[in-house]
Structure formats: C-alpha cells, structure tokens
Amino acid sequence: MMHSAVPLLHDYLAHSASRLGEKVALVCGTQRVTYGELETRANAIAHHLVEAGVVRGDRVMIFADNTVETVVSFWGVLKANAVVSIVNPLTKSDKLDYLLNDCLPAALITDRHLHSVFSEPARNCPSLRRVIVSGPIDDAELEGLPHAVRWDSAVAGDHSTAPARRCIDVDLAAIIYTSGSTGEPKGVMLTHRNMITACTSIASYLELGQDEVILNVLPLAFDYGLYQMIMAFRTGARLVLERSFAFPAQILGVIKQERVTGFPGVPTIFASLSELRSLKSHDFSSIRYVTNTAAALPLKHILMLQDLFPGARIYSMYGLTECKRCTYLPPADLERKPLSVGIAIPNTEMWIVDEDDKRVGPDVVGQLVIRGATVMKGYWGKPEATARKLKPGPLPGEQVLYTGDYCRIDAEGYLYFVGRGDEIIKSRGEKVAPKEVENVLMDIPGVREAAVIGVPDELLGQAVKAFVVMEQGSVIGEKQLQKECQRRLENFMVPKSIVVVASLPMTDTGKLKKTALS
Numbered sequence: 001m002m003h004s005a006v007p008l009l010h011d012y013l014a015h016s017a018s019r020l021g022e023k024v025a026l027v028c029g030t031q032r033v034t035y036g037e038l039e040t041r042a043n044a045i046a047h048h049l050v051e052a053g054v055v056r057g058d059r060v061m062i063f064a065d066n067t068v069e070t071v072v073s074f075w076g077v078l079k080a081n082a083v084v085s086i087v088n089p090l091t092k093s094d095k096l097d098y099l100l101n102d103c104l105p106a107a108l109i110t111d112r113h114l115h116s117v118f119s120e121p122a123r124n125c126p127s128l129r130r131v132i133v134s135g136p137i138d139d140a141e142l143e144g145l146p147h148a149v150r151w152d153s154a155v156a157g158d159h160s161t162a163p164a165r166r167c168i169d170v171d172l173a174a175i176i177y178t179s180g181s182t183g184e185p186k187g188v189m190l191t192h193r194n195m196i197t198a199c200t201s202i203a204s205y206l207e208l209g210q211d212e213v214i215l216n217v218l219p220l221a222f223d224y225g226l227y228q229m230i231m232a233f234r235t236g237a238r239l240v241l242e243r244s245f246a247f248p249a250q251i252l253g254v255i256k257q258e259r260v261t262g263f264p265g266v267p268t269i270f271a272s273l274s275e276l277r278s279l280k281s282h283d284f285s286s287i288r289y290v291t292n293t294a295a296a297l298p299l300k301h302i303l304m305l306q307d308l309f310p311g312a313r314i315y316s317m318y319g320l321t322e323c324k325r326c327t328y329l330p331p332a333d334l335e336r337k338p339l340s341v342g343i344a345i346p347n348t349e350m351w352i353v354d355e356d357d358k359r360v361g362p363d364v365v366g367q368l369v370i371r372g373a374t375v376m377k378g379y380w381g382k383p384e385a386t387a388r389k390l391k392p393g394p395l396p397g398e399q400v401l402y403t404g405d406y407c408r409i410d411a412e413g414y415l416y417f418v419g420r421g422d423e424i425i426k427s428r429g430e431k432v433a434p435k436e437v438e439n440v441l442m443d444i445p446g447v448r449e450a451a452v453i454g455v456p457d458e459l460l461g462q463a464v465k466a467f468v469v470m471e472q473g474s475v476i477g478e479k480q481l482q483k484e485c486q487r488r489l490e491n492f493m494v495p496k497s498i499v500v501v502a503s504l505p506m507t508d509t510g511k512l513k514k515t516a517l518s
Helices: 011-020 035-051 068-079 093-103 112-124 139-143 192-206 223-235 248-258 267-274 277-281 299-308 383-389 434-443 478-488
Strands: 024-028 031-034 059-063 083-087 107-111 130-134 148-150 172-178 186-191 213-216 238-241 262-265 289-292 313-318 327-329 348-353 366-372 390-392 399-409 415-420 425-427 430-432 447-457 461-470 497-500
Touching: 011 035, 011 223, 024 035, 024 068, 031 035, 035 068, 035 130, 059 068, 059 093, 059 112, 068 083, 068 107, 068 223, 083 093, 093 112, 093 186, 107 112, 112 130, 112 139, 139 148, 172 192, 172 223, 186 192, 192 223, 213 223, 213 248, 223 238, 223 262, 238 248, 262 267, 267 299, 299 313, 348 399, 383 390, 383 399, 425 447, 430 434, 434 447, 434 461, 434 478, 461 478, 478 497
Parallel strands: 024 238, 059 083, 059 107, 083 172, 107 130, 130 148, 213 238, 213 262, 262 289, 289 313, 461 497
Antiparallel strands: 024 031, 172 186, 313 327, 348 366, 366 399, 390 399, 399 415, 425 430, 425 461, 447 461
C-alpha cells in the first residue's frame, strides 16, 4: 500500500470521521447521519465495488436525488480508487443512455423511483459490472438489470477501513457533465488535485469553520451543489441537504430549526425568496454568509439579501465547471462595485484576451482566460473540444483555460461578466444548450425550423425563448408545442415562450442569424 502524505479528496471524510465520529455530519429530511456512520458506509460501498471488479480509474455513475445514499456513494466510489460521476435525477432516458455510453462506467448506483428512466439504458450499457439500487425494488425489476443488487446488501458488513489506496493526486476524481453548445453533454475531467485546490481556495475566503451548518438545496450533480458537501466535510461542519427549493416555506423552517449558518443559492432561489411576503417574520439571525453563483446577482436581489440577512456576509461569485470557481467579490466591496463578480480566487490568475489571443488592458471586453491548479484536465473522450478550451499558457508546457466567456476587468482587477461566447443559456442556475431544445422542437411533427435563444429574465436569470417555423398546412399551435416540450425536456429546458414565425433570419451563407432574433 502506498503511504500518501499528499491528501486525496476522500481523506476529507476520513479525517473528519476520525476527529468527530459522533458528530452529525448530514441532515437529510428526517435522517441524521454521523461522520462515523458515513465513513463506515462509504468504506462498505467501496469494498463492494472492488469485489464487483471495479479497479483504479474505472468510472462509477450515480444517478439519484440529493439523498444519504448519494452522499455515501460519492465517497465510496473515491475510496474504491474509481472516478465518480453524479448525474442529475431529472435526466431523461435517451440522455442517460448517451452519458452511460460516453463514460462507460463499471458500475451504476441509482434509486428504484428512477427505474423507468434507467432500466433500458443500463441494459444497453456494455461496461456495467454492477448496478446498485436503493429503495424498495422487487425481484423481477432487479433481475432485468445487469449484475444488480440492492443497496442494503451493498452496504452490509462492518468496514472500519477503506480498500487499499492506489491513486495519487493527479488521478481523476470526478467527471462532471456540462451541456455544450452542440447539445451533446461534455464530461469535465477533474483530478483529486483540481478539486482539493478549489476547496482550499474557496474555504479560505469564505472563512469556513467546523461549527458551520451549511444548507444545500442545489443538486449534487451540479458542481456548486457538490462542493457544498465536500467543503462541509472538509472542515467537519454539518450539511443540511434538501432535494430542491420547491417548497421555500418548508426550507425557511429548516433554516431556523437547524440554525443554518451558510446559505448558497442561485439567482432563481433568491428571486423566489423575494416573492415571499412572510419573510420578515422569520428569524435568520443564525446565517453568517450567503453565496451566489451561476449569473451575476441583479442589484435589487443584492439589496433584498442585505435586508433579509442583515448579519450575513454576501458573496457574489462566478465560475464554470471547467475550473470550478474563477472569482469572488469580497463582501466589503459589494457597495462599491455591486455589478462586479469580483477578483480572482486565491491561487488563481486571470486575464482577458482579444481575438488574436493578445492580452488587453483594463475595461476592454474580450475572452476570459484562467490559470491555476483548478483548471480541468480536459473533456472526457473529446480531444477536439478540449483543444479549443485548453491552450498553451505563459510557462512552457502548461495549459490555461480559455473560458469562452466575454468579460472585462477594471483597473483594480475586478471582473465584469458580459456574456457567454457559445450561446449557452443560464436559466434557474442550470445550463441550457439551445441546440438540445431545437432538436426536440424539430422532432415535433409539423415543425419545419426552430431557433432557441436566451432572453433576460428577472426571475430566471435568462429565459428560454423559441422561434418556430411550421410546415405548410400544419395546425399545431403554440400551446400544443409547449405541451410537447414539457413531455420531452427537463423542466428547466422548456421554453418560457414559443413564437410561431413565417421565417427565420439567415446570413448570406444560409446560416441561421441568431443575433437578429429577440
């Protein structure tokens, strides 16, 4: 066994469990799980995966909600020397099929209530050596799946130690899927070092301590949600995990009950908070910090948050999955530069380049470049897409991240986000690839052409808007198109408005001219 003085990501859980074994680490609905229990269960899953033939570097996909099982599985996969990939539970069958065949995992960990979505893709995936299903599943359903077992049998046995350690910190720890402008999701490859660097940097400026109680209503499949759990366990804090922000009133109760100190959100969450009239009657005195990422916070939301959480530090931040986090605005600068997403996070450098890759001066809009140990290794199995993002940096042999985002930096080094270079729509904190929505619209009988753009929206950040050209004689209307989209797309991708038009604007070369749509 390698004795590693250099930490790996899963050491966060092991260290907290050895120091604080009896402390409640995770609150999930009515369940309260201690660090010791999480560590033992994660070790058990790790041994089960190893016995099922999972080896160093194999991928294991977790397709599930924000549950105790998902949390245990994440750490268990790492302890098995494997690479973890959590997939959003809203994902539909055909997309799951694509993801399974893209990363070819050795195992799939999922839940009974998603059976209708995963059963066929799992049967079609040639690489699976084990499927672990939580929840009450009957024998017939289980038998139809490749090498399937129940969750309870996978975590059985008392495991105080993890399997032998095979990884070093440059090995992959996770693949996080992100929607690309082509509509095909890309798997962002992150090493243990990438993720530990990001955690160390973020925890330092947020000043996280072990007495934090962090509320997470964001999906663990979304890197912002995932890092809430990792950073909580890194410091020995408590994570309060919710499935979503669907029932704000209930979550406000949880904040009070658990004495929550940290509240990470996205603009949509803060926008729906501002619509709750009864807010003022709640006691938010426990909250010490509030963070926002995804899109820059509108000024009215900043004022609302300051009003709602008078004792809290408010952090406006910006990042992308390819390097986790780029910038944060120190709370003291909020008054002075309310529209900025801040300065580079500790141990990261950034600059802006023009079309010829030359650095530009202050306040010139160009593409943002990020340099640091948080920068991904590349996109899984996509060398061309990787080459567009990772380019030679200032030092011979190094690579830096070309974000594809248009920004400017002021004379003091503060970043202002201008727009995404590749048309990606950020709605409700989720990324929507126009191409994916267009493909679905085009599949509807009677639709001839479709174009999708993002339009500014106070509540969603950006709203998805579709323009559709119908075939001659087609009688399907806008309401019907909306229904079809709801049936075929994840809810955050469904267009807020669909407009039927006679034709779409084209360039001289016959390409769709999206800039002419509004």
